[in-house]
Amino acid sequence: MAVLVLADHDGKSIRKATLNTVAAAQKIGGDVHILVAGNGCGDAAKAAASVAGVAKVLHADAAQLADELAENVAALLVALAKGYSHILAPATSSGKNVLPRAAALLDCQQISEIISVEAPDTFVRPIYAGNALATVKSKDPIQVITVRTTGFDAVASTGGTASVEVIQPPGDSGLSAFVGREVQKSERPELTSARVVVSGGRGMGSGDNFKILEPLADKLNAAMGASRAAVDAGFVPNDWQVGQTGKIVAPELYVAVGISGAIQHLAGMKDSRVIVAINKDEEAPIFQVADYGIVGDLFKLVPELVEELKK
Amino acid sequence: MKVLVSVKRVIDFNVKVRVKADGSGVETANVKMSMNPFDEIAMEEAVRLKEAGAVTEIVAVSCGPQACQETLRTALAIGADRAILVETNEELQPLAVAKLLKKISEKENPQLVILGKQAIDDDSNQTGQMLAALLGWSQATFASKLLVDKEKATVTREVDGGLETLSIKLPAVVTTDLRLNEPRYVTLPNIMKAKKKSLETLKPDALGVDVAPRLQTLKVTEPPKRKAGVKVPDPKALVDKLRNEAKVI
Numbered sequence: 001m002a003v004l005v006l007a008d009h010d011g012k013s014i015r016k017a018t019l020n021t022v023a024a025a026q027k028i029g030g031d032v033h034i035l036v037a038g039n040g041c042g043d044a045a046k047a048a049a050s051v052a053g054v055a056k057v058l059h060a061d062a063a064q065l066a067d068e069l070a071e072n073v074a075a076l077l078v079a080l081a082k083g084y085s086h087i088l089a090p091a092t093s094s095g096k097n098v099l100p101r102a103a104a105l106l107d108c109q110q111i112s113e114i115i116s117v118e119a120p121d122t123f124v125r126p127i128y129a130g131n132a133l134a135t136v137k138s139k140d141p142i143q144v145i146t147v148r149t150t151g152f153d154a155v156a157s158t159g160g161t162a163s164v165e166v167i168q169p170p171g172d173s174g175l176s177a178f179v180g181r182e183v184q185k186s187e188r189p190e191l192t193s194a195r196v197v198v199s200g201g202r203g204m205g206s207g208d209n210f211k212i213l214e215p216l217a218d219k220l221n222a223a224m225g226a227s228r229a230a231v232d233a234g235f236v237p238n239d240w241q242v243g244q245t246g247k248i249v250a251p252e253l254y255v256a257v258g259i260s261g262a263i264q265h266l267a268g269m270k271d272s273r274v275i276v277a278i279n280k281d282e283e284a285p286i287f288q289v290a291d292y293g294i295v296g297d298l299f300k301l302v303p304e305l306v307e308e309l310k311k
Numbered sequence: 312m313k314v315l316v317s318v319k320r321v322i323d324f325n326v327k328v329r330v331k332a333d334g335s336g337v338e339t340a341n342v343k344m345s346m347n348p349f350d351e352i353a354m355e356e357a358v359r360l361k362e363a364g365a366v367t368e369i370v371a372v373s374c375g376p377q378a379c380q381e382t383l384r385t386a387l388a389i390g391a392d393r394a395i396l397v398e399t400n401e402e403l404q405p406l407a408v409a410k411l412l413k414k415i416s417e418k419e420n421p422q423l424v425i426l427g428k429q430a431i432d433d434d435s436n437q438t439g440q441m442l443a444a445l446l447g448w449s450q451a452t453f454a455s456k457l458l459v460d461k462e463k464a465t466v467t468r469e470v471d472g473g474l475e476t477l478s479i480k481l482p483a484v485v486t487t488d489l490r491l492n493e494p495r496y497v498t499l500p501n502i503m504k505a506k507k508k509s510l511e512t513l514k515p516d517a518l519g520v521d522v523a524p525r526l527q528t529l530k531v532t533e534p535p536k537r538k539a540g541v542k543v544p545d546p547k548a549l550v551d552k553l554r555n556e557a558k559v560i
Binding site for chain 1: 471549552
């Protein structure tokens with residue numbers, strides 16, 4: 001049997017989360033196929049074909065697949081499911097939206113956000129914001145799984161020579177329609193795949209004060225993130241949120257500024273390789289997970305840190 | 312228009328969860344339980360729609376043990392008109408809950424079902440999408456803005472990289488994200504009023520749903536602990552550590 005991976009892509013290229021998901025698929029075993037569904041996504045299908053270790057790319061191109069509407073993409077997955085032992089998607093906002101719909105239509109209990117493959121039917125997934133790890137075994141004939149990308153090292157995006165098969169998707173469900181999108185334009189690396197992340201919390205005091213973090217992020221070529229408290233307070237947009245209910249990141253270096261370290265935030269960043277915390281409260285829980293901490297006023301320390309980095 | 316809101320009883324978000332020594336799960340005895348925070352947002356949204364005149368009746372549903380009655384009383388105090396408990400002591404997984412909610416939806420005929428995007432216990436993020444699938448309805452997950460019209464709803468969704476807006480046909484399933492609203496505090500008079508509201512109890516058998524778990528939990532363990540590091544006196548020392556010890560910059 002084969003494993004089907006639903007690609008996260010932008011029409012032209014494959015997002016890195018797809019490469020982490022292919023890595024999980026390879027751990028399960030069997031041929032790995034990638035489904036690229038979209039409208040005018042031929043380049044993404046081509047890119048998928050060169051991903052290392054992929055046997056086949058299924059390319060579904062149609063107007064009704066343009067905006068990843070869950071109703072239409074799930075129907076396509078259901079139509080393809082029969083030939084597969086496992087259906088995987090990265091746990092991105094798109095994967096999380098589409099996959100449970102397909103799972104229910106297949107009468108399968110999805111396994112969300114796995115971080116490890118123990119056996120083809122047994123997986124480890126975090127529960128309670130990562131405060132516990134559950135090892136679960138599925139009894140379903142088709143295993144429908146979302147993959148926490150930080151749990152698997154990405155496979156190479158080149159070196160593969162998969163064939164591309166064009167397939168016909170089912171028609172439009174007519175249930176929903178795309179209206180518009182507001183994308184935050186940023187020159188910075190994407191939060192979930194950045195090598196360095198600089199995050200601010202409630203201690204930043206205001207949205208304006210986040211500007212103080214920008215030179216630091218520039219210097220480190222970092223993505224910028226935030227705690228839920230900072231998002232709740234309206235300082236920064238929700239898609240900056242790192243934590244149980246936001247994005248899960250595991251960069252090489254995570255710099256937490258003015259973040260106390262609530263359980264829900266730690267859930268999103270505690271697998272980072274090196275954690276730095278800057279906080280005025282020396283009792284703040286963030287120091288219990290930080291490799292290096294500085295106690296003090298962030299408005300004084302952050303500019304000093306930037307100066308030191310320039311040396 | 313009638314709205315159904317699903318609410319789940321979970322360990323309170325402030326509680327530090329402890330894994331049981333025998334690896335069978337997490338400690339729930341003598342632990343504070345509350346309504347799942349995202350479900351509170353779902354309840355609040357339904358009440359706001361009612362206050363705006365778009366909704367005439369709000370039915371709150373919870374699936375689980377008898378103690379979920381407390382969660383439903385909270386939902387009634389926030390503003391639900393009546394409540395339904397699907398009572399079972401069996402472990403309920405998202406597909407089973409979606410099947411129960413489908414049966415309730417078929418009985419109640421709501422135009423809209425609002426759920427939290429995920430429960431903070433199992434962190435599955437599935438039930439809403441599954442319910443929409445089983446009913447053959449449209450879905451809009453991770454909503455940060457909801458406008459309801461007669462035959463459709465316009466929903467702004469939190470997605471990676473920004474926001475997306477969908478127009479969905481009613482009936483529909485919507486799941487809530489953090490910024491949809493800020494739930495109100497429940498007042499004492501409303502808690503008193505909630506005690507008099509109707510709370511009906513049903514069993515999964517009576518709804519004809521097999522809720523047996525599909526996933527077997529083999530064990531639950533503590534995640535590897537991260538060791539606390541060192542405090543450094545100033546940015547100079549920090550940069551030195553990052554360059555020469557951690558070799559990360």
